[in-house]
Amino acid sequence: MSASLPLPRPDPLFGSLRPNGFRVEGRAARRDESGCPAWARGRSLGFWLGANLAVMLAYLALGWAVGRFFAAFGLFPAPIWLPAGLAATAAMLGGWRLLPGIFLGSFAVNAAVFEGGAALAAVISLGNALGPLAGARLTRAFRPATGLFTRFRGVTAFLAGAVLLHAMLTATIGSLGLWWLQGAAPAELPAQWSRWLLCDAGGTFYFAPSLLLWLQVERTPDGGPGRLPLLDGAVWLGTALLGAGLFALKLPPGLPAAQLVFLLAVPLSWIALRISLRAAYTLLTLLCVIASAGTVAGFGPFQNGGGGNPMLSVGMLIVLCAMNVLTLQALVSERREAEAALAAANQGLEARVAERTAALRRQAETDGLTGIANRRSFLDQAASALRREQAGQGAFALVAFDLDHFKAVNDGAGHAAGDAVLRLAAERSARRLGEGALFGRLGGEEFAVALPGAGLAAAVAVAERLRGALAGIALPAASLSEPIPGSGQLTASFGVVEARPGETSLEALLKRADLALYAAKAAGRDQVRLG
Numbered sequence: 001m002s003a004s005l006p007l008p009r010p011d012p013l014f015g016s017l018r019p020n021g022f023r024v025e026g027r028a029a030r031r032d033e034s035g036c037p038a039w040a041r042g043r044s045l046g047f048w049l050g051a052n053l054a055v056m057l058a059y060l061a062l063g064w065a066v067g068r069f070f071a072a073f074g075l076f077p078a079p080i081w082l083p084a085g086l087a088a089t090a091a092m093l094g095g096w097r098l099l100p101g102i103f104l105g106s107f108a109v110n111a112a113v114f115e116g117g118a119a120l121a122a123v124i125s126l127g128n129a130l131g132p133l134a135g136a137r138l139t140r141a142f143r144p145a146t147g148l149f150t151r152f153r154g155v156t157a158f159l160a161g162a163v164l165l166h167a168m169l170t171a172t173i174g175s176l177g178l179w180w181l182q183g184a185a186p187a188e189l190p191a192q193w194s195r196w197l198l199c200d201a202g203g204t205f206y207f208a209p210s211l212l213l214w215l216q217v218e219r220t221p222d223g224g225p226g227r228l229p230l231l232d233g234a235v236w237l238g239t240a241l242l243g244a245g246l247f248a249l250k251l252p253p254g255l256p257a258a259q260l261v262f263l264l265a266v267p268l269s270w271i272a273l274r275i276s277l278r279a280a281y282t283l284l285t286l287l288c289v290i291a292s293a294g295t296v297a298g299f300g301p302f303q304n305g306g307g308g309n310p311m312l313s314v315g316m317l318i319v320l321c322a323m324n325v326l327t328l329q330a331l332v333s334e335r336r337e338a339e340a341a342l343a344a345a346n347q348g349l350e351a352r353v354a355e356r357t358a359a360l361r362r363q364a365e366t367d368g369l370t371g372i373a374n375r376r377s378f379l380d381q382a383a384s385a386l387r388r389e390q391a392g393q394g395a396f397a398l399v400a401f402d403l404d405h406f407k408a409v410n411d412g413a414g415h416a417a418g419d420a421v422l423r424l425a426a427e428r429s430a431r432r433l434g435e436g437a438l439f440g441r442l443g444g445e446e447f448a449v450a451l452p453g454a455g456l457a458a459a460v461a462v463a464e465r466l467r468g469a470l471a472g473i474a475l476p477a478a479s480l481s482e483p484i485p486g487s488g489q490l491t492a493s494f495g496v497v498e499a500r501p502g503e504t505s506l507e508a509l510l511k512r513a514d515l516a517l518y519a520a521k522a523a524g525r526d527q528v529r530l531g
Contacts, residue, residue, distance in 0.1 A: 052101030055090055059083045059105025060113075067113045069296050079311035080292065080318070083109070084170075084200040085207025087128060088162045091136035092208075093217050103129040120181045127173025131200070135166030147219035149209070149277055150333045155326045163204045171196035202315045205322040210285045213278040232274050236283055239267040243287040247294025251301055258301040262317060265324045272329045280325050288318050367441045369419055370426035378440025382450035383506040385438060386499060389452050396499040397459030398506075399449040400513035401466065404491040404525040406445040413476035421473065421490065428469040433462070448510070456498040456530065463494040463528045471526075491526035493517055 062083040083105070090098045106128040110121035138161030144151040148158055175193045178184040184192065212218045246261055264287060272280035294300040295310045302310040365377035373381065382398070389396040403425060410418040422445065429447065433439055438450035449466070451459050473490040495516030499509055516531030523529065 048097055051094065052098055052104070055086075055094075055098050055101030056105035056108070058086055059102060060108050062086055063105070063109030064113050067109070069293070079199060079202070079309065080206060080315055081199045081203040082206055083128075084132075084166070084203030085205070085211065087132040088135060088166055088204045088208040089211040089215070089217070091132035091166075092139070092162070092212060093215065095136070096133060099129045099133060102132065117181065120177050123177030123181065124174045127170045127177070130173070131166045131169035132162070134169055135161040135163070137161070138165050146337065148212070149218055149326060149330060150337070152327065152330045152334060155330045158209075158326070159323075162208060163201050166204060167197040167200035170200050198315065202318055205318050206288050207285060209281045209322070209326065210278075213281060232271065235267050236271055236275065236279060239264065239271070240283060240286055240290075243290050247290050247300035250299055250303070258313060261301045262320060264317075265321045268321055268325050269328050272325045273332055277325070277329045280329070281322075284318075284321050284325060287321070288314075291317060367426075370423050370441055372426050372430060373438070373440035375440065375442050378438060378442070378448060378450070379506060379510075381438050382440075382448075385450055385452040386506050386509070387504055390499065390502065390504050393501075394453050395455045396509075397451040397454045397456060397496065398499075398509050398513045399451065399459055399463045399466070399494060399496050400442070400510065400517050401447055401449075401463065401492045401494040402517055402521070403445040403470070404493055404521075409475060417476040421475070424473055425470055425490065425492075428473065429466050432465045432469045437462070448513070456496065459496045459498065460528060460530070463496050467492060467494060467526070467528065493520035493525045494528040495520060495531050496528060497531040 066080075066082055087102050090102060103125045106125035107121050110116045110124050111118055116124070139148065139157045140161075142153060142157035142161075144154045146154075148154040171193045174196055175184075175189050178192065179186065179189055243264060268280050268284055268287075271283060291300065291302075291314045292311070295302050295314050300310075302313040365373060367374040386396050388394075403421070406418065406421070409421055422441075425445075426439075426441065426447070429449075430439055433449060436452060438452070440448055442448050449462065451462060454462070470490050470492045475488050475490055495513040495518070497509055497512045497516060503509060512531040516529040519531075520527045520529040
């Protein structure tokens with residue numbers, strides 16, 4: 001408040017001096033242990049001197065405006081102490097480093113504008129500086145990580161700290177100063193304290209949220225989906241014009257306009273939910289200015305008769321609309337973010353289910369030992385390829401091969417060694433196959449290769465290439481104790497067939513390949529036979 005009566009308590013404000021690039025979207029102004037935002041650390045002394053000078057001048061200007069236009073309605077120097085909102089924003093933005101500017105601005109207002117004594121002005125200014133700082137610290141302590149106005153908890157923290165604790169400390173220190181230095185009667189202190197508290201709280205509601213949002217100290221929650229810019233803009237402009245019209249007229253007594261003006265909360269809620277909280281609170285601040293100026297000039301619905309101080313009604317309008325907009329936006333923001341989190345969780349779950357399904361499909365289609373297609377998967381793929389080639393009158397060849405004397409490997413060296421041979425045979429064979437070839441294990445030591453688009457000659461060339469690759473695999477030494485002909489290298493027998501025109505049965509084709517394979521076995525193994 002002011003000198004002859006308590007002034008509102010300023011907080012370190014640093015809005016207009018915000019350095020270029022300072023933007024806090026999801027997490028407003030990260031602070032160190034001293035309570036200073038990250039961007040403020042390391043600033044020069046000259047920077048802070050300039051910042052404090054700007055705070056002092058802004059506080060002095062608002063205090064002068066309060067004394068000039070509002071003091072006629074009592075409630076200390078004014079029914080609404082506008083510098084309180086400036087101080088609250090400064091405390092949120094600059095912390096204790098801007099306290100000198102707040103203190104000096106308040107001292108100048110109280111000592112010069114309101115002609116209070118130096119001692120009283122100093123006491124009131126101390127409260128005006130400490131109140132916002134304490135309120136900002138409490139607000140930050142409970143501020144949600146997503147932003148002050150994005151959660152109901154954040155709005156509650158703003159009310160408890162920046163509004164109530166701020167106003168209570170300012171009112172308490174100021175009232176005690178009046179009692180101590182001006183001899184105010186103790187019986188009058190409670191009423192004086194409550195008026196002072198309402199005065200400062202109203203000033204914080206008046207400006208602080210708009211400043212915090214426009215200076216990007218706090219993130220402004222976006223509006224809802226499905227916006228209609230023309231309609232939303234028309235509602236914003238229409239509400240502003242309606243407010244200007246209501247408070248520019250002298251209304252006849254008896255009209256219920258004083259009650260109906262509170263319905264402005266409806267379009268304000270629309271704007272908060274459809275556009276953004278910043279747009280809504282900017283409009284609310286504009287309406288507050290219009291309502292205050294019109295009421296002071298003797299116009300508007302609060303001047304058309306009835307008892308009480310008209311500026312009290314303006315204060316109630318500010319508090320009601322501000323609480324409605326902040327609370328509604330916070331609750332809706334919580335719901336929207338919860339829905340977004342649920343949608344993201346569902347997407348993540350769907351992705352994990354799809355990944356798991358794909359893994360199970362791969363597991364069901366893959367031979368667990370060799371890593372190539374298992375019998376079922378190979379036969380399904382090969383049958384589909386055969387039908388496609390026959391439908392397009394293309395060629396299709398099939399190669400079946402069986403590792404020679406594999407039972408002797410298992411019996412002589414053990415199944416672990418036999419498994420190693422199978423894996424190596426599958427790996428060497430897969431490397432020799434071209435793009436488009438289908439390779440699978442039919443069971444045991446028998447493998448098959450489907451060659452869509454390849455004729456018999458090309459299939460024979462593939463079989464010979466595979467036979468050469470397998471010949472480079474040395475058999476386990478223990479298995480050589482068995483009577484295995486050859487030089488101790490792995491060999492295989494191959495059967496190669498080509499699909500006849502109109503032959504669409506893979507089963508029949510595989511039978512012919514097996515017969516050719518058995519013929520290769522009977523002829524001495526380690527060779528390719530045609531079927």
